[in-house]
Amino acid sequence: MEGGDHSAGGSDESPSEAEFPSLREEGLPAAHEEQMSPDCSEDMEDSDSLVSERLLSPGSRAEGLGLGFSPAWSLAFFGEDCFNLEVIQYAVNLGQHTGSPCLDVKTQELQQQLMIETRNLKKTRKFYQKLFQQEIKNKGSDNKLMLSKLKSQFEELRSKVVFLDCVKKYLEILRVDQWGLEVSLLPSLAVCGAGSLDIQSSEDPSVLSFGTSKGKRTLQAGSPLGLMAYLYARNAAVEGYIQQFLYSYRFFCTPEKLLQFITDKFIGAASLDLLHIWITDCKRVDFNPQRKSSLVETLENFLNAEVIPVDGRGEVLLAALHSPPSTTWIQGRGSLISFEEDEDSTGVHSSIGDLGRKWRLSRGVEPKDKTFSIATALPMPFYGSLVAGLSSVGLHSEEPLPFGQKEYSAQHISQQLTLLQQEMFQRCHPVHFLNSRTQGVRDKVSTPNRNVAQQIPPAEGSAPPVCEDGVLRQLLTHADSVSNWISAxxxxxxxxxxxxxxxxxxxxxxxxxxxxxxxxxxMQVLGGLENVIVRQLPAWKHLSSKVCEILEELRAVQVFLKSDDLCLMGGEPRKRRPTLPSAHILAMHVQKLEIGAFALTTGAYKWPKLRSIAKVVSQVYAFQEAVYPYSLDPELQAYLRRRIARLATSDVHLLAADNDANFQQSSERQTRRIQDTLKRVRATFQ
Structure with missing residues (x-):
C-alpha cells in the first residue's frame, strides 16, 4: 500500500475557484482527451485510482457493512502486510485532538479530508484540461510553465487521495476487528452448543495450535470447528484470515456447515460483519440468487426470523443477498474508481515501432531467481488505438470467409480476442481453481502420476472442494478451441x-x-502454432528471422509463467494493469500446492498450506480488478466466434491431409514444374 508524507485537510497549493475562474466550467468531453499530449494521457490513465466524491460523501456506507468497499484480494494476498506503517500511524493519529479518538470520530475526520482533497483534485484536473486545450489553439502562449506546475500539483493531490483512501480501508477493517474475541476464548467457542455462548478461557491444541514465526505467535493448525472459530478472533480481519478462510474452507467444510456454525454461534455485530463479507466475496458461488440454493433460503429465513426484528442491518444483508452478482469485478468492488471523463478513454497511444522491442530468454532454462519478476522480464504493455479504415465484413452468409482472407490488422484482432477472453474470465471466482484435478484438469506435457496427486479426502463427510458451475472447464475448453481454430x-x-x-x-x-x-x-496462440502438424509445415522455412523470434518470445513467456505461481503479481498494487492469466497454468500451480496431506494425524488441518493456496487463487480477483479499455467491434467478434465454433473440434490431421500446400514437394515434381515453366517462357519468345 502506498504511503508518504501527506498532510491532512486541504493543501495551500490546491487551486481555488477564486484563483481559477475556469474551474467553475464543465470538464472537457472525452473526445478532446484524444488530442492531449502523452503526458496528459498518462495522467488521465492513472486517474483510475482516484476516489469518487459520491462514494466518499458521509453516509455513503451503511454502518456495519465491514469490508464493503475494501479489496478483499489484497488482504488475502498480502495478509497483515496489506497496510504499511505510515497508513497505520496516520490512522492512530486521527481524532487525537478530540480526546476520545474512537473509530466513529476517526472515520468522520477522514471522510472530511477525503472530500476536500478529492474536490481539489477534480478542480485541478479540469483546469489542466482547459489550459491544455488553450495551449493547442494558441501555440507559443505562456501556458507551458503553468501546465508543468499543474501537473506536479495533480500528482501530489492524487497521491494524497490514494493514501487517504488506503487509511479509510484500514479503518473499515478495524471496525470489523473491534468485535473480535481473545484467542484464549476461541477453543471454548468452537465446542459450545447451539445458542449457548458460555465461553471460557482455555487452551486446546487439538482445536487450535499455534507456533512462533519471526517472533510472533501464528496459527499453525486447527480442527474444522477451530478454524471456523478463529474467524471471530481479534485481528483476524486485519491479518487477512477471513478472506483466506473463505477461499480455502471447502477443503474441510461445506458452505452449509459454515453457515450453521455462524448462526449457531451468533455474536451480534461480529456475525453480521462476517456474513456480509461472505456474501460480498463469495456470492457468485455460494449465494447466487439465479440458482436455487438451500443456502440462500436458510440464510434468508435466519435473517427474517432472528436478525431483522432486533437489528436493522439484517435488512441490508437481505438486500445484498438478493441483488444480482456483478458481472464485472471492477463494477462491484472497491472504492477506487475513475472519474466520468475517463470512461471512454482508450489508454495510452503508442506507435507500432514500440512493438519491436526485443526480449529473449533461453527456451530450456527456467529462471530460478525468486526475485525474477514480470516487470523486469517483459516489455511494458502498449495499448494502441484501434486501426481505422478497416474493411467491413459480411457475416450474413452461410459460410464465413477463411480467416486468412480477412484484412484486419493483427493488433485489432488481438484486442477483440482479448475482449472475448476477458468476458469469460470475469465469470471466474478464486474457488473455481480449487481441486481442479477432480474436474479432469491435467498437465498437457507429462503424464500425471497417480501415486502423487491423490484426491483430497473430504472432512467429516463434506463434499470435495469442486465448484459445480463448470466455469473453469469452460475457460479451458475455450482455450483448446482457440488453439485448434488457429491450427485448422x-x-x-x-x-x-x-x-x-x-x-x-x-x-x-x-x-x-x-x-x-x-x-x-x-498461450492459446502458442498452442495452436506448436501443433505437431503445424510445426511440420514447409511454410516455416519461408518466415523471416524477425518473425521467428516472436515464436521464441512466446515460448520464453510460457517458461516464465510456469516458473512461479506469483510471477504476475510484481509491481505496485495500486497500479495494477489489466491482466488475463493462462487458466491452465494457474490451475496447475494450485494443483502443485494441493499435493500432500492437508491434515495432521490429530485431524487438525495445516493452516499454512491452506493459506498458501488461498494466496495463489486470490490473484483471480486481482486480475479482474482492472479491465481492458479496448472498443468492441461486434462485427469482427461475431466472425471470430463463428470461425472458432466451426473449427474448434475439427480434426487438424484430416484437414491437413486434404491440402497439398501442407506437404514438401518431391525433387522430381519440383524439377518437372521448373521444366514446364521454362517451356512456357521459351514459347513466348518464338
Missing part, C-alpha cells in the same frame, strides 16, 4: 504463400497479446 486455419490455406502470411499474422497476434498482459490468448 493454417492447414486449410490453399498455398504456402498464404500460410506464411497467416503464420506471421498469428505470431504478431501472440506478441500483441503478451505485451498487453493477455497471457491467456498468447
Amino acid at each position: 486455419e493454417i492447414v486449410i490455406c490453399d498455398s504456402v504463400k498464404t500460410q506464411v502470411a497467416l503464420l506471421t499474422k498469428y505470431l504478431w497476434i501472440g506478441k500483441h497479446c503478451y505485451e498487453s498482459r493477455n497471457f491467456a490468448t498468447a
Whole structure:
C-alpha cells in the first residue's frame, strides 16, 4: 500500500475557484482527451485510482457493512502486510485532538479530508484540461510553465487521495476487528452448543495450535470447528484470515456447515460483519440468487426470523443477498474508481515501432531467481488505438470467409480476442481453481502420476472442494478451441504463400497479446502454432528471422509463467494493469500446492498450506480488478466466434491431409514444374 508524507485537510497549493475562474466550467468531453499530449494521457490513465466524491460523501456506507468497499484480494494476498506503517500511524493519529479518538470520530475526520482533497483534485484536473486545450489553439502562449506546475500539483493531490483512501480501508477493517474475541476464548467457542455462548478461557491444541514465526505467535493448525472459530478472533480481519478462510474452507467444510456454525454461534455485530463479507466475496458461488440454493433460503429465513426484528442491518444483508452478482469485478468492488471523463478513454497511444522491442530468454532454462519478476522480464504493455479504415465484413452468409482472407490488422484482432477472453474470465471466482484435478484438469506435457496427486479426502463427510458451475472447464475448453481454430486455419490455406502470411499474422497476434498482459490468448496462440502438424509445415522455412523470434518470445513467456505461481503479481498494487492469466497454468500451480496431506494425524488441518493456496487463487480477483479499455467491434467478434465454433473440434490431421500446400514437394515434381515453366517462357519468345 502506498504511503508518504501527506498532510491532512486541504493543501495551500490546491487551486481555488477564486484563483481559477475556469474551474467553475464543465470538464472537457472525452473526445478532446484524444488530442492531449502523452503526458496528459498518462495522467488521465492513472486517474483510475482516484476516489469518487459520491462514494466518499458521509453516509455513503451503511454502518456495519465491514469490508464493503475494501479489496478483499489484497488482504488475502498480502495478509497483515496489506497496510504499511505510515497508513497505520496516520490512522492512530486521527481524532487525537478530540480526546476520545474512537473509530466513529476517526472515520468522520477522514471522510472530511477525503472530500476536500478529492474536490481539489477534480478542480485541478479540469483546469489542466482547459489550459491544455488553450495551449493547442494558441501555440507559443505562456501556458507551458503553468501546465508543468499543474501537473506536479495533480500528482501530489492524487497521491494524497490514494493514501487517504488506503487509511479509510484500514479503518473499515478495524471496525470489523473491534468485535473480535481473545484467542484464549476461541477453543471454548468452537465446542459450545447451539445458542449457548458460555465461553471460557482455555487452551486446546487439538482445536487450535499455534507456533512462533519471526517472533510472533501464528496459527499453525486447527480442527474444522477451530478454524471456523478463529474467524471471530481479534485481528483476524486485519491479518487477512477471513478472506483466506473463505477461499480455502471447502477443503474441510461445506458452505452449509459454515453457515450453521455462524448462526449457531451468533455474536451480534461480529456475525453480521462476517456474513456480509461472505456474501460480498463469495456470492457468485455460494449465494447466487439465479440458482436455487438451500443456502440462500436458510440464510434468508435466519435473517427474517432472528436478525431483522432486533437489528436493522439484517435488512441490508437481505438486500445484498438478493441483488444480482456483478458481472464485472471492477463494477462491484472497491472504492477506487475513475472519474466520468475517463470512461471512454482508450489508454495510452503508442506507435507500432514500440512493438519491436526485443526480449529473449533461453527456451530450456527456467529462471530460478525468486526475485525474477514480470516487470523486469517483459516489455511494458502498449495499448494502441484501434486501426481505422478497416474493411467491413459480411457475416450474413452461410459460410464465413477463411480467416486468412480477412484484412484486419493483427493488433485489432488481438484486442477483440482479448475482449472475448476477458468476458469469460470475469465469470471466474478464486474457488473455481480449487481441486481442479477432480474436474479432469491435467498437465498437457507429462503424464500425471497417480501415486502423487491423490484426491483430497473430504472432512467429516463434506463434499470435495469442486465448484459445480463448470466455469473453469469452460475457460479451458475455450482455450483448446482457440488453439485448434488457429491450427485448422493454417492447414486449410490453399498455398504456402498464404500460410506464411497467416503464420506471421498469428505470431504478431501472440506478441500483441503478451505485451498487453493477455497471457491467456498468447498461450492459446502458442498452442495452436506448436501443433505437431503445424510445426511440420514447409511454410516455416519461408518466415523471416524477425518473425521467428516472436515464436521464441512466446515460448520464453510460457517458461516464465510456469516458473512461479506469483510471477504476475510484481509491481505496485495500486497500479495494477489489466491482466488475463493462462487458466491452465494457474490451475496447475494450485494443483502443485494441493499435493500432500492437508491434515495432521490429530485431524487438525495445516493452516499454512491452506493459506498458501488461498494466496495463489486470490490473484483471480486481482486480475479482474482492472479491465481492458479496448472498443468492441461486434462485427469482427461475431466472425471470430463463428470461425472458432466451426473449427474448434475439427480434426487438424484430416484437414491437413486434404491440402497439398501442407506437404514438401518431391525433387522430381519440383524439377518437372521448373521444366514446364521454362517451356512456357521459351514459347513466348518464338
